[in-house]
Amino acid sequence: MRRLFTAGFDISGNSIYRAIKFGLLNKWIPLGNFNQGPGLRPACTLLILHTFGKPLFWCAIRFQPYLHQLRSRLIRK
Amino acid sequence: MNWQKFYSLEKLIQKGRELSLNCDVVTFDLFDTLFIRRIHDPDLVKLPVSRYISARAAQLNSNISWLKIQKIRDQTERNQREETGLTYEDKEACYPDFMKKTLREIFGAQYHDQLLDDVTRYELEMESRMLVPRKKLVDWLVELHKQGKKIYIISDIYLPSEHLKILVERGGFLQYTDDLLSSADTFLAKASGKAFSLAQERFRLDPSSWLHIGDNPFSDGLRPAQFGIRSLVLLDGSEKHRKALVRRYFNYSRGNMFYRGRALQQLMQPHEGENIPQSALYCEGYNFLGPLIGGFVQHIAEESRRLNITKVCFLSREGYTFKKVWEQITPLLFPDKHLPEIEYLYVSRMALAGASCAHKGLTGEDVSIAFLPPGNRDFRDIARIFQFDLELLRPHLERHHLTADTCLVPHHEGFAKIDRLRLMELLEDADFQQEVKRQSRPSARALDRYLESLNFFAHEQVAIADIGWLGTIQRFLYNAIGHRADCPRLHGFLFGATRGVKFPEDLKNSIQGVIYDRDRFDLAASTILYARDVFEEACRAPHPTLDGYELTDDGYRLKFRREDDETGRAEKEQDAYYHPLQRGIVDAAERFGAASALLGYSLKDYRPWFHCMMISKMAFPRTQEVTVIRHKHHLDDFHGNHVPPASKGKEQKQLWNDSALSLYCFPLLRLRYFWRHLKDVLRN
Numbered sequence: 001m002r003r004l005f006t007a008g009f010d011i012s013g014n015s016i017y018r019a020i021k022f023g024l025l026n027k028w029i030p031l032g033n034f035n036q037g038p039g040l041r042p043a044c045t046l047l048i049l050h051t052f053g054k055p056l057f058w059c060a061i062r063f064q065p066y067l068h069q070l071r072s073r074l075i076r077k
Numbered sequence: 078m079n080w081q082k083f084y085s086l087e088k089l090i091q092k093g094r095e096l097s098l099n100c101d102v103v104t105f106d107l108f109d110t111l112f113i114r115r116i117h118d119p120d121l122v123k124l125p126v127s128r129y130i131s132a133r134a135a136q137l138n139s140n141i142s143w144l145k146i147q148k149i150r151d152q153t154e155r156n157q158r159e160e161t162g163l164t165y166e167d168k169e170a171c172y173p174d175f176m177k178k179t180l181r182e183i184f185g186a187q188y189h190d191q192l193l194d195d196v197t198r199y200e201l202e203m204e205s206r207m208l209v210p211r212k213k214l215v216d217w218l219v220e221l222h223k224q225g226k227k228i229y230i231i232s233d234i235y236l237p238s239e240h241l242k243i244l245v246e247r248g249g250f251l252q253y254t255d256d257l258l259s260s261a262d263t264f265l266a267k268a269s270g271k272a273f274s275l276a277q278e279r280f281r282l283d284p285s286s287w288l289h290i291g292d293n294p295f296s297d298g299l300r301p302a303q304f305g306i307r308s309l310v311l312l313d314g315s316e317k318h319r320k321a322l323v324r325r326y327f328n329y330s331r332g333n334m335f336y337r338g339r340a341l342q343q344l345m346q347p348h349e350g351e352n353i354p355q356s357a358l359y360c361e362g363y364n365f366l367g368p369l370i371g372g373f374v375q376h377i378a379e380e381s382r383r384l385n386i387t388k389v390c391f392l393s394r395e396g397y398t399f400k401k402v403w404e405q406i407t408p409l410l411f412p413d414k415h416l417p418e419i420e421y422l423y424v425s426r427m428a429l430a431g432a433s434c435a436h437k438g439l440t441g442e443d444v445s446i447a448f449l450p451p452g453n454r455d456f457r458d459i460a461r462i463f464q465f466d467l468e469l470l471r472p473h474l475e476r477h478h479l480t481a482d483t484c485l486v487p488h489h490e491g492f493a494k495i496d497r498l499r500l501m502e503l504l505e506d507a508d509f510q511q512e513v514k515r516q517s518r519p520s521a522r523a524l525d526r527y528l529e530s531l532n533f534f535a536h537e538q539v540a541i542a543d544i545g546w547l548g549t550i551q552r553f554l555y556n557a558i559g560h561r562a563d564c565p566r567l568h569g570f571l572f573g574a575t576r577g578v579k580f581p582e583d584l585k586n587s588i589q590g591v592i593y594d595r596d597r598f599d600l601a602a603s604t605i606l607y608a609r610d611v612f613e614e615a616c617r618a619p620h621p622t623l624d625g626y627e628l629t630d631d632g633y634r635l636k637f638r639r640e641d642d643e644t645g646r647a648e649k650e651q652d653a654y655y656h657p658l659q660r661g662i663v664d665a666a667e668r669f670g671a672a673s674a675l676l677g678y679s680l681k682d683y684r685p686w687f688h689c690m691m692i693s694k695m696a697f698p699r700t701q702e703v704t705v706i707r708h709k710h711h712l713d714d715f716h717g718n719h720v721p722p723a724s725k726g727k728e729q730k731q732l733w734n735d736s737a738l739s740l741y742c743f744p745l746l747r748l749r750y751f752w753r754h755l756k757d758v759l760r761n
Binding site: 001002003004005009011012013014016018019022023029030031032033034035036037038039042045046049050053054056057058060061062064 | 084312313314315317318319321322325326329333334335336339342343346347348352353354355356357360361363364365599600601602604684685686688689690691692693694696697702751755
């Protein structure tokens with residue numbers, strides 16, 4: 001028994017990690033038409049969000065005002 | 078401070094329980110508090126509604142794009158908010174008002190109130206499909222209600238309270254709520270704090286015994302606190318995490334087609350109380366087969382609209398699941414109801430084989446199809462498949478020096494080329510064909526009567542939906558009814574078309590493989606050939622196969638295969654085993670419709686993701702996936718009982734038939750099988 005949606009909000013049995021793995025494999029072995037494939041930037045972002053999203057958002061929600069201030073200061077610079 | 082922030086729902090409820098002991102009234106915010114949204118941006122629900130309005134306009138011969146409709150709606154809503162801002166502190170809008178103005182602007186003199194009702198109904202349907210009750214909070218609400226507390230819901234939204242009641246009712250907690258207040262009714266919102274004074278006046282509440290729960294630190298925290306109400310605000314990091322992912326999948330899908338199918342699946346996922354532990358088979362049905370079948374059925378519906386098809390026949394027995402999926406997804410995908418009628422047609426290769434010979438006789442192609450399964454070898458097998466009386470055909474066979482047991486297939490022992498030539502001569506024998514037609518006529522007549530009872534011949538364009546693979550059922554069906562002047566044009570849609578024997582396409586009969594078609598080079602989709610039986614078993618109806626059509630005095634009778642023999646029992650056992658898988662497919666369809674309508678994509682958009690999914694599940698599956706999904710029994714009455722000698726008819730070993738041990742111990746095995754598959758696909 002398992003849940004359809006994992007704790008990291010990924011699809012059980014069809015995770016983004018698996019999709020990226022085959023996206024990469026498709027660069028070396030012809031697997032089929034994946035259109036553009038996962039793409040490096042989206043793949044990295046999604047992997048990080050699925051894997052480390054929980055602690056990241058744990059911090060983000062608590063320190064939101066400070067993070068906003070920091071962001072606007074960085075943008076101004 | 079009269080308000081507190083909480084980063085965990087459990088802690089908020091714990092504190093709420095404590096405070097509620099001294100409270101008589103508890104008010105809740107609705108959106109993002111009692112309900113969570115599947116999507117990151119609530120405005121996205123407006124897009125399918127605009128598409129619906131555009132479709133309704135097209136029905137009235139007014140061509141206006143959905144993007145323009147969306148622009149008009151946004152502008153009308155903005156204008157109303159500006160107008161409200163002149164009189165009230167809050168710039169609120171009311172859905173029925175601005176939607177009526179929007180529709181009047183689009184439809185002009187053709188506008189009628191029924192149109193507004195239809196649009197509102199669809200918007201609420203889409204909205205409710207995108208909302209999920211937050212289980213723990215709703216459970217606490219029920220608990221408070223049982224303690225005798227007054228429960229009110231206060232929301233700042235453009236939907237009036239009547240509409241909110243519909244959403245809450247669908248969420249299953251309207252009976253525990255005393256009343257609802259929406260800013261759309263009075264233009265007094267929580268953002269200015271006026272909604273709280275309105276609630277106090279209307280329900281005669283005492284702020285000192287009032288607890289408010291919400292998610293916005295300003296409207297649900299600061300404002301009620303200023304009014305003397307204790308309030309608890311939930312800042313949910315987990316929800317923020319989930320929505321960040323949905324937003325990214327949605328945004329990536331706009332620029333990169335690969336993510337369209339993934340965005341669809343992300344929106345289809347269950348949340349809160351829906352996300353309960355399920356069996357591995359259910360998960361495979363929901364996460365793998367569900368989206369594939371949803372895409373297949375959506376394609377049939379789109380093609381039916383394009384080709385003006387007025388009837389879709391789902392062929393037994395796999396059509397049982399396709400029809401269920403159709404019933405779930407089409408009301409949301411095509412709310413304008415411009416859809417063909419649907420029918421579940423009781424057919425089978427065995428039942429139609431006999432009927433197909435009534436007009437054309439037994440053809441060379443029929444014989445080729447009959448000898449495709451390795452278990453068939455002689456004329457006895459042909460007679461079994463086409464339901465001929467062998468005794469009456471024996472003189473004709475003897476005339477051509479053949480017997481019922483003469484081997485006619487090269488991969489069986491005792492084959493001689495001369496016998497195959499004799500068989501061809503037999504097929505050209507007019508007396509033989511006369512007898513074949515005579516024997517097939519009652520079955521063909523019964524089929525005619527069956528189809529007439531379904532009004533089949535009243536349609537000019539009919540779609541035939543089946544799992545695959547050669548299109549034999551459609552071929553036999555067309556052979557049986559093609560002679561009739563009122564025979565409709567048959568558009569065949571197969572889940573996968575392997576086209577082992579050339580399909581006789583003409584102006585009134587065609588097939589196309591939707592997910593896989595051998596005539597269209599598609600390496601990833603071709604991996605369904607790894608385990609075709611799995612797709613058949615997954616979609617099969619829980620009733621026995623049809624053996625034939627029998628003519629009766631008052632019409633016809635459908636003759637089903639017996640269920641009490643060994644094969645029938647094995648099939649029942651198999652049906653029971655695959656039941657969770659089918660349940661997963663049907664449950665997925667319900668969410669597929671809403672998600673696909675919201676995204677506005679079609680099968681061609683989902684293909685790259687489906688390809689990746691098929692490669693990973695079919696060609697490179699995990700050992701556990703193979704052991705769980707693969708079938709145990711696969712009944713096929715078409716197959717005879719003859720076993721070809723090992724030297725001649727050795728079947729190629731398949732990945733999905735390999736032992737769990739070798740799948741587990743040799744990971745490169747999958748690569749070897751894939752290499753062989755790649756060569757086969759290129760060769761074909």
